Amino acid sequence: MIRNYDKLIFELSKEGRVGYSLPKNELKEKYCPCQLPAALKRESKPELPEVTEFDVVRHYTNLSNKNFGVDTGFYPLGSCTMKYNPRLNEEISALPSFARLHPATPVEAAQGALEVYYNLAASLAEISGLAAFTLNPYAGAHGELTGLMIMRSYHLQRGDSKRTKVIVPDSAHGTNPASAAVCGLEIVEVKSTPNGTVDVEDLKPLLDDTIAGIMMTNPNTLGIFETEIPEIARLVHECGGLLYYDGANLNAVLGKCRPGDMGFDIMHINLHKTFSTPHGGGGPGDGPVGVRAGLEKLLPNPQVKKDAAGKFYIDTDEASAGYVSNFLGNFGVLLRAYTYILTLGRENVKMVGPLAVLNANYVKESLKDDYYLPIEGICKHEFVFDGLADKSTGVTTLDIAKRLLDYGYHAPTIYFPLLFHQSIMIEPTETESKETLDEFIAVMKKVAKEAIGNPDIVKSAPHSTPVRRLDETTAARFPKTTYRQLKG
Amino acid sequence: MKYFPHTQQDIEQMLAVAGVKSLDGLFGEIPQQLLFDREFALPEAMSEAEIRKFFEALGKRNGDLVCFAGAGVEDHYSPSVIAPILSRGEFLTAYTPYQPEISQGTLQYIFEYQSMICELTGMDVTNASMYDGTTATAEAMMMCVSIAKKRNRVLVSATMDPKVRRVVETYAKYQGVTVDLIAEKDGVTDLTDLESKLAADDVAGVILAQPNFYGIVEDYTGVADMCHARKAQLVMNVKPSTLAVLKTPAEWGADIACGDAQSLGIPMTYGGPYVGFLACVNAHVRKLPGRIVGATTDVDGKRAFVLTLQAREQHIRREKANSNICSNQSLMALYVTIYMSVMGHKGLKEACCLSYSGAHYLAEQLVATGKCSMVHDKPFFNEFAVRTTVPAAKVQEALLAAGILGGVRIADDTLLLCVTEQRTKEEIDTLVSIVNNIQ
Numbered sequence: 001m002i003r004n005y006d007k008l009i010f011e012l013s014k015e016g017r018v019g020y021s022l023p024k025n026e027l028k029e030k031y032c033p034c035q036l037p038a039a040l041k042r043e044s045k046p047e048l049p050e051v052t053e054f055d056v057v058r059h060y061t062n063l064s065n066k067n068f069g070v071d072t073g074f075y076p077l078g079s080c081t082m083k084y085n086p087r088l089n090e091e092i093s094a095l096p097s098f099a100r101l102h103p104a105t106p107v108e109a110a111q112g113a114l115e116v117y118y119n120l121a122a123s124l125a126e127i128s129g130l131a132a133f134t135l136n137p138y139a140g141a142h143g144e145l146t147g148l149m150i151m152r153s154y155h156l157q158r159g160d161s162k163r164t165k166v167i168v169p170d171s172a173h174g175t176n177p178a179s180a181a182v183c184g185l186e187i188v189e190v191k192s193t194p195n196g197t198v199d200v201e202d203l204k205p206l207l208d209d210t211i212a213g214i215m216m217t218n219p220n221t222l223g224i225f226e227t228e229i230p231e232i233a234r235l236v237h238e239c240g241g242l243l244y245y246d247g248a249n250l251n252a253v254l255g256k257c258r259p260g261d262m263g264f265d266i267m268h269i270n271l272h273k274t275f276s277t278p279h280g281g282g283g284p285g286d287g288p289v290g291v292r293a294g295l296e297k298l299l300p301n302p303q304v305k306k307d308a309a310g311k312f313y314i315d316t317d318e319a320s321a322g323y324v325s326n327f328l329g330n331f332g333v334l335l336r337a338y339t340y341i342l343t344l345g346r347e348n349v350k351m352v353g354p355l356a357v358l359n360a361n362y363v364k365e366s367l368k369d370d371y372y373l374p375i376e377g378i379c380k381h382e383f384v385f386d387g388l389a390d391k392s393t394g395v396t397t398l399d400i401a402k403r404l405l406d407y408g409y410h411a412p413t414i415y416f417p418l419l420f421h422q423s424i425m426i427e428p429t430e431t432e433s434k435e436t437l438d439e440f441i442a443v444m445k446k447v448a449k450e451a452i453g454n455p456d457i458v459k460s461a462p463h464s465t466p467v468r469r470l471d472e473t474t475a476a477r478f479p480k481t482t483y484r485q486l487k488g
Numbered sequence: 489m490k491y492f493p494h495t496q497q498d499i500e501q502m503l504a505v506a507g508v509k510s511l512d513g514l515f516g517e518i519p520q521q522l523l524f525d526r527e528f529a530l531p532e533a534m535s536e537a538e539i540r541k542f543f544e545a546l547g548k549r550n551g552d553l554v555c556f557a558g559a560g561v562e563d564h565y566s567p568s569v570i571a572p573i574l575s576r577g578e579f580l581t582a583y584t585p586y587q588p589e590i591s592q593g594t595l596q597y598i599f600e601y602q603s604m605i606c607e608l609t610g611m612d613v614t615n616a617s618m619y620d621g622t623t624a625t626a627e628a629m630m631m632c633v634s635i636a637k638k639r640n641r642v643l644v645s646a647t648m649d650p651k652v653r654r655v656v657e658t659y660a661k662y663q664g665v666t667v668d669l670i671a672e673k674d675g676v677t678d679l680t681d682l683e684s685k686l687a688a689d690d691v692a693g694v695i696l697a698q699p700n701f702y703g704i705v706e707d708y709t710g711v712a713d714m715c716h717a718r719k720a721q722l723v724m725n726v727k728p729s730t731l732a733v734l735k736t737p738a739e740w741g742a743d744i745a746c747g748d749a750q751s752l753g754i755p756m757t758y759g760g761p762y763v764g765f766l767a768c769v770n771a772h773v774r775k776l777p778g779r780i781v782g783a784t785t786d787v788d789g790k791r792a793f794v795l796t797l798q799a800r801e802q803h804i805r806r807e808k809a810n811s812n813i814c815s816n817q818s819l820m821a822l823y824v825t826i827y828m829s830v831m832g833h834k835g836l837k838e839a840c841c842l843s844y845s846g847a848h849y850l851a852e853q854l855v856a857t858g859k860c861s862m863v864h865d866k867p868f869f870n871e872f873a874v875r876t877t878v879p880a881a882k883v884q885e886a887l888l889a890a891g892i893l894g895g896v897r898i899a900d901d902t903l904l905l906c907v908t909e910q911r912t913k914e915e916i917d918t919l920v921s922i923v924n925n926i927q
Contacts (some may be wrong), residue, residue, distance in 0.1 A: 026913055037867060048604060051832070056569055066591075066593045067594055069581030100563070101553050149658070177807035182810075323757075348491075357514045433493035476799075
């Protein structure tokens with residue numbers, strides 16, 4: 001491995017080199033963009049690299065060596081469900097019969113693709129206990145926004161325009177309040193009880209005829225199942241609101257219980273979490289949104305349907321909450337998720353939640369003497385420590401996270417949820433073996449001991465990564481976000 | 489099950505540590521009536537070989553067509569080096585680069601992506617990418633409203649791709665933003681109508697397309713001044729593949745540039761994944777949503793890259809955020825970064841030239857059949873609208889029967905046809921001869 005590779009692609013550029021090959025242009029004597037009026041043509045020259053194909057391959061291969069993925073090692077990033085991303089999914093999504101399909105292809109020449117969409121949506125409906133799904137939203141946050149648009153449309157189409165508030169627990173993902181705000185809703189925060197669940201007594205006085213609904217994850221961001229969900233659902237429905245399920249934590253209960261059965265009306269799923277599609281360094285994901293019976297018409301357009309003869313077609317509905325994407329979502333991601341569901345099959349889908357929860361509890365119980373566990377008891381897919389058990393060391397959660405990098409692990413999610421000052425949120429997922437977890441546990445214990453015996457090595461970590469701690473302050477104060485700016 | 493590593497012995501030992509007797513015991517607190525107690529109505533597990541056959545069979549029910557359709561999604565040359573690099577697990581299976589020390593690969597390619605998008609568009613700054621062109625344009629609309637503070641009306645040209653317009657309209661609806669259309673005149677934006685709509689001094693932003701939905705390259709001379717005189721932002725939705733040749737949004741005087749970068753070699757894949765881009769002038773960087781990567785140094789003085797200007801983002805601002813975008817479309821940003829590296833300015837220009845030549849040749853040949861006429865008399869790039877003497881649906885049927893996707897039908901007698909560097913002269917001639925033979 002080339003440890004010190006530090007070139008930018010621009011720094012490999014040499015005038016005259018090319019990395020592409022295009023066919024000869026037999027027609028250019030007669031038709032050429034040079035014939036366009038001068039006013040429409042570019043004056044400046046874009047400074048793009050001039051490199052060979054081989055330069056490109058070696059450059060990006062070297063860059064990849066400075067990255068850490070699930071394929072590299074254990075990635076216990078809480079709330080992100082970093083499970084194994086099967087290679088078969090990749091192979092299927094690259095099939096030319098799908099990859100070459102233009103979205104404007106007449107439906108009779110796109111029946112295979114439409115069947116994938118339709119059947120994946122139906123599978124997700126079965127798995128989550130809801131009536132219908134759209135697969136059009138591109139990501140989890142996009143799904144949230146879509147779901148809230150559906151919530152608002154539901155009220156507005158009933159002629160009820162005063163429901164402009166949505167209740168969000170104080171432990172919620174940051175996207176929840178942001179999505180609500182972008183959807184034009186006002187946020188009302190509901191407090192958590194000391195054991196991290198929604199405080200029903202705090203919720204009750206918030207419920208009136210201005211409430212559009214509530215957004216919840218279950219289990220919540222602390223990995224705790226909200227056992228009072230039937231009562232919460234009853235109360236919210238009684239006041240005329242709807243329940244939105246943030247599917248970020250769906251992996252915990254996959255196969256054990258379904259959001260629809262818990263009383264939720266609308267939900268999104270992160271295919272890139274629960275259904276094994278790769279995160280790709282931050283996308284592309286896909287954020288399907290499901291609704292209970294009676295709300296189907298509100299799903300975004302276009303919608304995929306099947307006629308009596310079994311033929312698939314694309315439809316639009318006047319009552320729809322609107323259009324949220326170019327076409328039918330990140331179709332390539334849908335192929336991956338559908339491949340995963342078919343690979344698991346009905347007998348294995350139901351094992352995902354139990355094994356994920358087993359792994360989380362095993363790690364939690366193994367480490368709770370060394371790290372402070374603020375909420376005892378059985379957790380679901382993830383759990384949160386509030387820093388080290390020994391509070392005298394001066395070693396912070398950030399230090400621990402950085403030290404883990406030295407030992408070849410990705411850090412857990414840190415400083416979230418906001419309920420604790422030193423949150424360390426760990427989610428192992430079901431695809432990790434006992435041996436991997438045992439090694440991780442041993443390293444976590446070792447770091448806890450280092451924090452006592454040799455705190456400096458932890459505070460100055462990481463030591464063995466391609467770069468060490470970064471100067472983020474200067475980056476923000478004097479932003480250099482392009483090569484042109486960097487060159488000065 | 490090949491994705492579950494647990495042996496029976498593992499499960500027993502781990503349950504003992506967890507202090508629970510059975511896997512069901514891990515869910516003991518959940519009210520009984522919520523537990524799912526039947527089999528899922530899903531197929532049984534399939535083997536790898538069965539799955540391959542299953543999807544191959546489904547794939548055969550999709551037509552493998554020679555593509556003359558565009559309308560925002562085009563069939564472009566995809567260099568062979570891209571897919572293998574994207575499939576490297578270190579890129580493919582990483583999360584958002586929260587731990588920069590072990591994410592320099594992702595952070596650096598995003599920095600390169602940002603640099604190249606700024607080179608192509610001429611803008612000062614861009615974010616780390618958006619979901620697609622429709623949502624990037626909706627975010628541009630939200631930026632305008634946020635910049636203007638007290639204005640909540642935006643104008644969108646009627647020559648904008650309706651697929652973009654309707655997403656902008658959807659986002660606007662829920663935020664109480666009014667979207668008014670600027671009229672179209674002879675296939676281009678009616679600048680007189682624009683001027684009169686700006687006169688109320690309540691417009692936050694004006695959103696225009698280049699090339700427009702009909703493939704026409706519009707002349708926006710004077711438009712930026714017209715907008716700025718009324719304190720409205722000028723947003724241009726552009727097709728990046730054309731920017732090797734066409735005047736950049738910066739050269740037109742735009743404040744914000746956005747669009748879909750699918751035209752930079754991304755496979756069509758029935759609508760996605762693609763990647764949106766959103767760039768702006770320096771003055772608006774604090775209003776730019778999403779991730780931004782900046783250069784810095786580490787404690788040893790080594791050059792490094794990091795997510796920066798995070799005070800703008802949803803996870804900090806929560807309900808005060810201007811946008812709820814949480815991530816980006818990273819892997820597809822890598823896709824177009826590699827594409828632009830391989831192509832360089834020269835390759836992009838050559839691809840533009842092939843597309844332009846092919847489209848103009850096709851247009852001329854179709855008109856020569858007497859069965860089609862040009863709808864507009866305006867400069868176009870690689871896409872154009874033709875009026876057909878027979879119903880357009882009939883033309884498309886005849887082409888489909890010959891394995892050709894004959895454009896996008898935008899009216900009963902109008903087809904929008906697109907040619908890229910992927911189409912050969914023979915394919916164009918075949919299309920023309922089929923049209924010529926329609927009775």
